[in-house]
Amino acid sequence: MITLSKVSKIFRASGEAIQAVDDVNLSINQGEIFGVIGYSGAGKSTLIRMLNGLETPTEGSVVVAEHNISKIKGAMLRKARQEISMIFQHFNLLWSRTVHENISFPLEIAGMPKNERDARVKELINLVGLEGRGNAYPSQLSGGQKQRVGIARALANDPKVLLCDEATSALDPQTTDSILELLVDINKRLGLTIVLITHEMHVIRKICHRVAVMESGRIVELGPVLDVFRNPAQQITKRFVRQVTEPEATKEAIVHLAERYPEGKVIQLTFVGESTENPLIANLIRNFDLDVNIVQGKISQTQNGSYGTLYIHIDGKNDEITRALEYIEKQQVGVEVIDNE
Amino acid sequence: MNEGLFPNIDWQDIIEATNETLYMTGISVVATFVLGILLGLVLFLTSKDNVWENRTINFIISAFVNIFRSIPFIILIVLLIPFTKAIVHTMIGENAALPALIIGAAPFYARLVEIGLREIDKGVIEAAKSMGARTGTIIWKVLLPESMPALVSGITVTAIALVGYTAMAGVIGAGGLGNLAYLDGYQRNHNDVTLVATIIILIIVFILQFIGDFVTSKLDKR
Numbered sequence: 318m319i320t321l322s323k324v325s326k327i328f329r330a331s332g333e334a335i336q337a338v339d340d341v342n343l344s345i346n347q348g349e350i351f352g353v354i355g356y357s358g359a360g361k362s363t364l365i366r367m368l369n370g371l372e373t374p375t376e377g378s379v380v381v382a383e384h385n386i387s388k389i390k391g392a393m394l395r396k397a398r399q400e401i402s403m404i405f406q407h408f409n410l411l412w413s414r415t416v417h418e419n420i421s422f423p424l425e426i427a428g429m430p431k432n433e434r435d436a437r438v439k440e441l442i443n444l445v446g447l448e449g450r451g452n453a454y455p456s457q458l459s460g461g462q463k464q465r466v467g468i469a470r471a472l473a474n475d476p477k478v479l480l481c482d483e484a485t486s487a488l489d490p491q492t493t494d495s496i497l498e499l500l501v502d503i504n505k506r507l508g509l510t511i512v513l514i515t516h517e518m519h520v521i522r523k524i525c526h527r528v529a530v531m532e533s534g535r536i537v538e539l540g541p542v543l544d545v546f547r548n549p550a551q552q553i554t555k556r557f558v559r560q561v562t563e564p565e566a567t568k569e570a571i572v573h574l575a576e577r578y579p580e581g582k583v584i585q586l587t588f589v590g591e592s593t594e595n596p597l598i599a600n601l602i603r604n605f606d607l608d609v610n611i612v613q614g615k616i617s618q619t620q621n622g623s624y625g626t627l628y629i630h631i632d633g634k635n636d637e638i639t640r641a642l643e644y645i646e647k648q649q650v651g652v653e654v655i656d657n658e
Numbered sequence: 659m660n661e662g663l664f665p666n667i668d669w670q671d672i673i674e675a676t677n678e679t680l681y682m683t684g685i686s687v688v689a690t691f692v693l694g695i696l697l698g699l700v701l702f703l704t705s706k707d708n709v710w711e712n713r714t715i716n717f718i719i720s721a722f723v724n725i726f727r728s729i730p731f732i733i734l735i736v737l738l739i740p741f742t743k744a745i746v747h748t749m750i751g752e753n754a755a756l757p758a759l760i761i762g763a764a765p766f767y768a769r770l771v772e773i774g775l776r777e778i779d780k781g782v783i784e785a786a787k788s789m790g791a792r793t794g795t796i797i798w799k800v801l802l803p804e805s806m807p808a809l810v811s812g813i814t815v816t817a818i819a820l821v822g823y824t825a826m827a828g829v830i831g832a833g834g835l836g837n838l839a840y841l842d843g844y845q846r847n848h849n850d851v852t853l854v855a856t857i858i859i860l861i862i863v864f865i866l867q868f869i870g871d872f873v874t875s876k877l878d879k880r
Binding site: 369371394395396397398399401402403405407409410411412413414422423425426427454456470474 | 779781782786789795800806879
């Protein structure tokens with residue numbers, strides 16, 4: 318559905334060249350929810366804007382839904398853009414138009430007659446759950462409702478691809494979840510390909526099938542979300558994964574524990590898929606002469622399965638601990654000993 | 659009553675002069691609105707990072723606007739005499755004032771239009787582009803509606819300035835309340851005529867401001 322080959326983008330500002338995107342190769346499948354995560358300035362925003370021609374690559378080619386976006390111009394590009402919709406962090410609704418009129422806008426651009434437009438807009442208002450709000454102005458809506466209007470507007474012309482430019486970054490956690498659920502629902506119902514960029518790993522975990530991690534214009538890691546969660550290769554990816562698996566309180570709890578029990582070890586266990594259901598702790602206590610103390614645990618649901626982390630403190634004879642660690646590793650569970658220092 | 663407070667007033671003259679002032683203001687406001695929006699749009703669209711980015715055109719229009727905005731109106735009228743004669747064929751009467759009024763006010767309004775357009779959220783224009791809108795659609799359906807409150811409050815300010823300009827034009831023979839106040843009020847020392855002309859101009863200005871504020875607040879759905 319989307320193919321980027323050797324895509325680079327260099328911005329020239331007052332004599333200085335800034336490499337925003339650096340030799341990116343990427344291919345996104347039809348019906349996939351693909352996430353790009355990175356900190357601000359990583360080039361993800363430029364990357365997504367090249368997918369609908371708001372930016373043109375300095376080098377390389379961008380093909381989306383069989384349109385060679387990086388080459389076409391004028392009427393061809395405008396036609397292609399009707400198949401590649403976009404939603405935005407700040408919604409970008411027209412304040413001068415009602416909800417109904419905002420959703421109608423892309424249909425006007427596509428040249429649909431008025432009576433057909435009205436019927437289509439009603440359908441879309443129902444699809445995004447804004448029944449009865451058609452005559453409200455954007456200023457009368459909450460952030461979540463505004464993004465629903467943005468989504469309805471983006472879906473108006475039956476696009477093949479939906480681009481989400483930090484679509485939930487301006488929303489509170491609860492509203493974020495409801496918008497994400499709406500996106501998953503749309504993806505399943507309409508078979509729409511969704512590309513989203515974000516700096517929140519939570520968003521990736523919740524709805525994406527695959528994820529690309531961007532750092533200084535490059536894709537440094539790419540794979541199915543669960544794989545990336547299980548085996549983050551890059552330092553930056555580990556940091557993003559920790560956003561979800563390791564709440565702030567964990568660090569404090571570990572420090573506290575280390576002070577209270579200078580003996581023994583704090584261990585991080587990582588469970589993926591079926592292994593989340595094994596009675597590992599019970600087996601540890603039964604088979605080894607150890608004290609086991611649960612510090613903190615969490616199971617997260619992703620689109621391709623569950624993923625859990627558990628922090629435990631074990632105390633006992635050193636060789637007993639070593640044997641226990643070997644045993645855990647055999648259970649297809651990731652083990653990492655956390656240094657107390 | 660005429661003999662009491664206003665001994666020198668001929669109400670027929672006052673009504674006629676008021677009509678002339680309203681006529682000059684009305685026509686020039688409409689023409690300034692259209693011309694100013696056109697110039698303002700060109701200024702905005704040819705500026706940096708915009709759809710018709712073009713430094714040369716932007717520079718020329720900008721220079722034109724700045725020059726005509728800076729010339730004091732009374733001098734502009736004199737400078738434009740050959741131009742006015744060429745298109746209106748006279749220097750006397752309300753129509754003779756129109757070219758100078760419009761050329762004096764349109765560049766001023768064009769700047770206000772440009773400011774109004776710049777205040778539109780860039781993201782909204784980008785959203786329209788991402789939907790495949792052509793530039794004409796962006797102008798008619800995004801730029802103009804989204805800046806309409808600014809355009810209306812801008813034309814209100816300009817209209818009030820134009821009322822003042824018509825009075826100045828009146829002094830050199832264009833008719834209207836300014837002409838009456840100068841010829842009858844000042845030169846024949848009829849202070850009551852000057853006073854009445856002033857009061858009527860004030861009333862016109864207040865009404866314009868009221869209408870402008872009302873329309874702006876009705877349009878603004880933010």
